[in-house]
Amino acid sequence: xxxxxxxxxxxxxxxxxxxxxxxxxxxxxxxxxxxxxxxxxxxxxxxxxxxxxxxxxxxxxxxxxxxxxxxxxxxxxxxxxxxxxxxxxxxxxxxxxxxxxxxxxxxxxxxxxxxxxxxxxxxxxxxxxxxxxxxxxxxxxxxxxxxxxxxxxxxxxxxxxxxxxxxxxxxxxxxxxxxxxxxxxxxxxxxxxxxxxxxxxxxxxxxxxxxxxxxxxxxxxxxxxxxxxxxxxxxxxxxxxxxxxxxxxxxxxxxxxxxxxxxxxxxxxxxxxxxx
Amino acid sequence: xxxxxxxxxxxxxxxxxxxxxxxxxxxxxxxxxxxxxxxxxxxxxxxxxxxxxxxxxxxxxxxxxxxxxxxxxxxxxxxxxxxxxxxxxxxxxxxxxxxxxxxxxxxxxxxxxxxxxxxxxxxxxxxxxxxxxxxxxxxxxxxxxxxxxxxxxxxxxxxxxxxxxxxxxxxxxxxxxxxxxxxxxxxxxxxxxxxxxxxxxxxxxxxxxxxxxxxxxxxxxxxxxxxxxxxxxxxxxxxxxxxxxxxxxxxxxxxxxxxxxxxxxxxxxxxxxxxxxxxxxxxxxxxxxxxxxxxxxxxxxxxxxxxxxxxxxxxxxxxxxxxxxxxxxxxxxxxxxxxxxxxxxxxxxxxxxxxxxxxxxxxxxxxxxxxxxxxxxxxxxxxxxxxxxxxxxxxxxxxxxxxxxxxxxxxxxxxxxxxx
Numbered sequence: 001x002x003x004x005x006x007x008x009x010x011x012x013x014x015x016x017x018x019x020x021x022x023x024x025x026x027x028x029x030x031x032x033x034x035x036x037x038x039x040x041x042x043x044x045x046x047x048x049x050x051x052x053x054x055x056x057x058x059x060x061x062x063x064x065x066x067x068x069x070x071x072x073x074x075x076x077x078x079x080x081x082x083x084x085x086x087x088x089x090x091x092x093x094x095x096x097x098x099x100x101x102x103x104x105x106x107x108x109x110x111x112x113x114x115x116x117x118x119x120x121x122x123x124x125x126x127x128x129x130x131x132x133x134x135x136x137x138x139x140x141x142x143x144x145x146x147x148x149x150x151x152x153x154x155x156x157x158x159x160x161x162x163x164x165x166x167x168x169x170x171x172x173x174x175x176x177x178x179x180x181x182x183x184x185x186x187x188x189x190x191x192x193x194x195x196x197x198x199x200x201x202x203x204x205x206x207x208x209x210x211x212x213x214x215x216x217x218x219x220x221x222x223x224x225x226x227x228x229x230x231x232x233x234x235x236x237x238x239x240x241x242x243x244x245x246x247x248x249x250x251x252x253x254x255x256x257x258x259x260x261x262x263x264x265x266x267x268x269x270x271x272x273x274x275x276x
Numbered sequence: 277x278x279x280x281x282x283x284x285x286x287x288x289x290x291x292x293x294x295x296x297x298x299x300x301x302x303x304x305x306x307x308x309x310x311x312x313x314x315x316x317x318x319x320x321x322x323x324x325x326x327x328x329x330x331x332x333x334x335x336x337x338x339x340x341x342x343x344x345x346x347x348x349x350x351x352x353x354x355x356x357x358x359x360x361x362x363x364x365x366x367x368x369x370x371x372x373x374x375x376x377x378x379x380x381x382x383x384x385x386x387x388x389x390x391x392x393x394x395x396x397x398x399x400x401x402x403x404x405x406x407x408x409x410x411x412x413x414x415x416x417x418x419x420x421x422x423x424x425x426x427x428x429x430x431x432x433x434x435x436x437x438x439x440x441x442x443x444x445x446x447x448x449x450x451x452x453x454x455x456x457x458x459x460x461x462x463x464x465x466x467x468x469x470x471x472x473x474x475x476x477x478x479x480x481x482x483x484x485x486x487x488x489x490x491x492x493x494x495x496x497x498x499x500x501x502x503x504x505x506x507x508x509x510x511x512x513x514x515x516x517x518x519x520x521x522x523x524x525x526x527x528x529x530x531x532x533x534x535x536x537x538x539x540x541x542x543x544x545x546x547x548x549x550x551x552x553x554x555x556x557x558x559x560x561x562x563x564x565x566x567x568x569x570x571x572x573x574x575x576x577x578x579x580x581x582x583x584x585x586x587x588x589x590x591x592x593x594x595x596x597x598x599x600x601x602x603x604x605x606x607x608x609x610x611x612x613x614x615x616x617x618x619x620x621x622x623x624x625x626x627x628x629x630x631x632x633x634x635x636x637x638x639x640x641x642x643x644x645x646x647x648x649x650x651x652x653x654x655x656x657x658x659x660x661x662x663x664x665x666x667x668x669x670x671x672x673x674x675x676x677x678x679x680x681x682x683x684x685x686x687x688x689x690x691x692x693x694x695x696x
Contacts, residue, residue: 044499048481049558049598050530050641051508064495066485068474070595101592108600109556109643111588142653145584145602162592169474170462170486186663192653200556201509203528203645222507224530224643241661248668252675259679263687 045071045159045175049109049200052156054227057083057179067091067098067171071159076197076229079141079152079236080188081181084117085134087159092171097125099163102132107153107198107225112136120162132159138184141236142192152233153198154225189239197233200224312423314504315356315384317414318344318497321431323363326401326463328432332490336432336463337401339487343494344396348389350498352505358384358417359392362410362431363403374404375437384417405433408440411476415449415456425456426482426504428497432463434472443475444633447562450480451636454532455510457482459500464488479562481595481639511641516541520578520619526644534637535559541622545644546615549608554645556586556600559624559638570625571597575618583618589625596641597624604649 045063046052052072055061065071077083087102099122104112117133136150143149159175161168196202201224320340331339344359351357359382366377381399382392411427418425435442446458459482460473474484483500487493511532517523523542535541547553557573570589576582586599605616626638654660 044503047483047503048595050511051503051506064499066483066496069483105598106600107556108554108586108602109558109598110586110600111590111598141658142650145604148586160593160595162594166467166470166474169470170465170484172485172492186658189658189661189663190653191655191658191660192651194650195552195648198554200643201528201530201645203554203647206647207528222509224509237659239658239661241658241663244663244667245661248662248671251668252671252678255672255675256679256682259676259681260683261679263680263683 042073045069045073048072049105049156050224052225054225055177055179056230057081057181060176060178062174062176064172064174066169067095067161067164067173068169069160069173071175073157073159073177074154074225074227075157075179076199076227077136077139077150077152077155077179077181078197078229078234079139079193080184080234080239082138082184083136083155083179083181085136085157085177085179086117087132087157087175087177088129089123089132089159090129090174090176091123091127092168092173094126095123095168095171096165098123098161098165098168100130100132101160101162102134103158104134104136105156105158106148106150107155107200109156109200110148112148112150112155122163138188140188140190142190142194151194151198153194154200154227186240186244189241193236199227312421312510313354313356314423314426315358315418315421316426316428316501316504317358317360317384317417318347319360319362319410319414319427319429320344320381320399321363321405321407321429321433321463322361322399322401323403323405323433323436324401325405325433328464330464331488331493334490335401337399339463339490339493340430341396341399342490343497345393346494347497347501348387348392348396351387351389351501355387355501355505356384357387357392357501358382359395360410360414360417361399362406363401364399366403368403371404371437375406375409377403378406378410378413380413380417404436405431406437407431407435407472407476408437408442408445411442411445411449411458415453418453418456422510423455424504424508424510425453426500427456427458428500429458429460429473429476430463430493430497431460431469431473432465434466434469442472443479446476447479447633447636450562450639451534454513455508456480460484461493461496462486463493475564478595481560481562514543514642516543516622516640518542520544520576520621523619525617526620526642528645529643531642531644533640533642535622535624535640536634536637537624537626537628539623539637541640543620543622543642543644545618545620545646547603547605547618547646548615549605549610549613550649552602552604552647552649553618554600554602554643554647555620556598556643557620557622558596558598558641559622559626560596560641561594561626562639563632564628565632566627566629567591567593569594569597569627571599572621572623572625573599573601574621575601575603576621578617578619597626600643604652607649 041059042053042061052074101120114134117135123130139150326337329335361381362378381395414427458480460477462473477484485496511530514531520542523544525544559571568591573586584601586601588599
């Protein structure tokens with residue numbers, strides 16, 4: 001975002017209507033780690049895609065479970081973000097070596113690749129905790145149906161032990177997960193957009209919203225995923241490409257004037273006779 | 277610049293109108309129905325071995341009673357809770373009789389805390405451990421209603437009533453009832469008990485916990501009861517067929533089915549032009565399966581041409597393997613173009629060692645969403661806009677050259693005009 005800020009300042013200096021840059025940038029920029037840290041953060045995890053506990057980005061969610069449980073959370077990720085999922089598992093006092101794994105799935109339950117981060121890690125015998133991380137790819141506003149690029153919508157985190165001795169099964173463990181994301185900005189702004197974010201069950205939810213009377217709203221029906229980032233999904237039209245292109249146009253115009261002036265020389269041409 | 281701004285605002289308004297105003301026809305109604313009350317049955321082992329005093333100095337039974345009292349106090353409103361015992365009544369040595377010994381201590385229904393607690397207080401460790409029969413009966417107790425159903429089994433020993441394998445029983449119960457989960461807790465379990473209880477949990481997508489301390493037991497049972505109270509979408513049972521022509525037609529919603537090893541399942545979805553089909557499927561491993569596996573979901577036209585596929589494979593311990601696909605159907609110029617029937621084919625490549633039962637099949641969960649189609653990209657970059665120093669350089673250079681040329685041309689024109 002810093003480049004946008006610099007460019008906005010440049011725009012101000014040139015004396016252009018800065019509304020173009022400032023207004024929508026503030027409204028549409030993706031949610032930064034929210035201020036409401038840890039307040040009301042979930043203290044349990046789901047056990048399947050269907051029951052995944054919804055968390056916000058920047059929230060430190062905790063859960064207690066048993067070794068062998070499959071712990072599920074879900075979080076929203078919007079276009080231009082590069083989510084960074086971190087998990088810490090606190091292991092029981094005595095245990096044999098065991099391997100833990102963090103998987104991220106998108107709203108279509110497709111497994112998402114991690115660019116870096118230790119997605120799988122083996123805790124040595126007696127280790128007190130194991131830390132896992134997954135830095136995903138940048139979420140794009142649009143991709144071809146044949147690609148499995150990350151798209152705006154719900155993402156699922158699955159945390160589980162993948163290799164253990166059977167004696168360790170069922171031992172109490174506690175886990176912490178946290179999702180932050182880096183704003184990649186205009187370099188990831190692609191053309192096209194989805195009509196609806198990739199949120200499972202959104203066709204059913206939006207139909208219900210359309211037909212729901214205010215009276216029935218208190219008895220909210222269960223939804224597969226009711227997730228939304230702080231400030232809603234971005235409309236997708238804004239990117240700092242507008243600023244770059246705008247400044248490019250202005251600079252081109254200035255350079256044009258400069259070039260023209262060069263051919264005319266400074267002031268009145270000396271060869272023009274007085275009175276002409 | 278101002279024009280650009282206005283255009284952008286217009287685009288924005290248009291997008292908002294698109295997002296808000298358009299209704300989605302033809303949804304599955306099942307998902308929207310009022311959430312029925314969740315039902316939970318606690319199944320407690322009251323066999324003789326519960327007398328062992330090895331949980332924080334007290335007997336296993338005392339720990340269980342205390343846990344039950346605390347859980348009953350903390351049961352959320354709206355949860356229908358029942359208690360069933362196994363091995364509570366028959367003192368004799370006849371295995372046949374002992375294996376029938378399961379009784380409902382408190383019926384599933386709105387909870388009367390005092391009554392339930394009084395009933396729990398009367399329990400004394402007595403007989404056999406008929407886990408299989410108790411699970412069957414518990415499943416009957418929970419019948420009816422469309423809410424989530426959960427059995428919490430607390431036991432300290434393996435089933436003593438073979439050959440009825442409780443693990444098989446659990447799988448069959450899960451196959452019969454949609455949305456039934458069995459969570460198991462082992463009190464100071466030995467290896468055999470642990471294997472059996474974790475097998476029961478895995479068979480139904482539940483969890484297994486081994487308990488060494490009183491507190492753990494209370495916390496865990498409480499957690500499980502609370503979990504049952506969370507509203508969850510109940511899937512609709514459907515049955516895919518082995519070819520597209522006879523497949524059931526699905527609308528937007530959540531579905532379950534069963535699929536045996538190597539079996540194919542076909543479903544149909546109608547997609548209007550300009551709409552996007554989103555489908556995802558997960559196949560659960562509810563029994564001991566070999567360590568490498570996969571799932572394939574294909575969208576195929578009625579004529580058999582593949583449109584798009586989602587595939588996933590994995591290895592190691594897992595609960596499910598899942599994949600999904602998107603198919604945006606292009607807009608049609610024809611106003612009354614008929615919706616296209618898209619066939620969805622689900623196959624799995626799970627395998628199991630010989631001796632593992634193949635039926636009922638593996639649980640399949642299918643989500644279908646038919647939403648508005650995406651606005652297609654006409655360029656790689658957003659609106660075809662540029663970005664970066666190369667762009668600025670190129671524009672400045674072009675502008676400068678244009679200025680120079682313009683200046684020279686105008687000088688030349690003045691010169692020509694003057695010479696004439």
